[in-house]
């Protein structure tokens with residue numbers, strides 16, 4: 123069944139949390155939980171989503187959920203899944219919800235181990251492109267030109283001087299059972315991918331692009347628009363890796379304006395024309411490869 127706004131359950135499994143208004147990550151967790159259901163066991167490392175949802179005596183998850191050490195989402199989720207199997211508990215998915223820092227940097231080893239063992243877990247990386255919970259530090263998924271507290275912008279630096287680490291392809295290189303990229307701007311696509319991950323035996327990984335008004339410096343009512351614009355401008359893309367093959371899900375004939383996307387966010391407001399050209403050239407090179415091999 124295709125999940126959409128009309129048929130998705132009215133039941134809430136993630137609510138009453140303290141995320142900022144317009145938080146992309148909390149929307150991704152909320153909708154993923156609607157697809158996964160109340161029998162889900164969730165593991166969350168340090169990061170915004172655990173910080174806003176496990177505030178004693180309130181608990182924003184109505185299902186079983188636990189906070190893991192920062193580096194350990196993959197390992198803790200794998201342990202839960204093994205425990206469920208040992209106890210003979212069926213139809214109870216295990217999901218890890220980790221940030222970009224908790225996935226691409228400190229949590230990479232535990233995730234790699236889980237994929238290598240093909241542990242029966244779903245791993246969802248909430249990518250808001252920086253370490254937000256500790257005050258906006260650069261991660262391996264922070265794009266070129268982003269101003270953060272550890273990648274300042276000034277006379278000599280354009281903000282972050284590195285491009286985003288390619289987590290989707292790193293994960294696919296393990297020959298994972300199922301992997302996908304998604305965006306909170308395309309929620310039906312995201313929910314369909316969560317459903318596929320739920321139906322997959324073995325490890326699945328979903329990398330969801332999730333704007334953060336507080337860290338990106340944009341109005342809280344444009345979160346969805348920006349998440350769409352990132353895809354439409356080609357700075358993010360929707361793809362899957364399944365049965366050893368890459369597949370591009372969306373191939374815009376023409377890209378939407380990169381400038382409009384960047385200008386809506388204060389983290390990019392210092393960028394010069396030559397920095398924007400670097401960003402576009404990197405995008406074009408990536409799409410040339412994807413269009414050649416993934417269509």
Ligand SMILES: Cc1ncc(C[n+]2csc(CCOP(=O)(O)OP(=O)(O)O)c2C)c(N)n1
Nearest residue numbers: 168169170192221222223224252253254255
């Ligand atoms: C071992 C360890 N190092 C550092 C921290 C501090 N810390 C907690 S959350 C966080 C940032 C998380 O960033 P990310 O994973 O991108 O998630 P976000 O907050 O952006 O959702 C950091 C650095 C920690 N809790 N444990």
Ligand code: SF4
Nearest residue numbers: 141142145170334336
């Ligand atoms: S700082 Fe960003 S990711 Fe964290 S709760 Fe606020 S909007 Fe969400």
Ligand SMILES: [Mg+2]
Nearest residue numbers: 221222252254
């Ligand atoms: Mg983050």
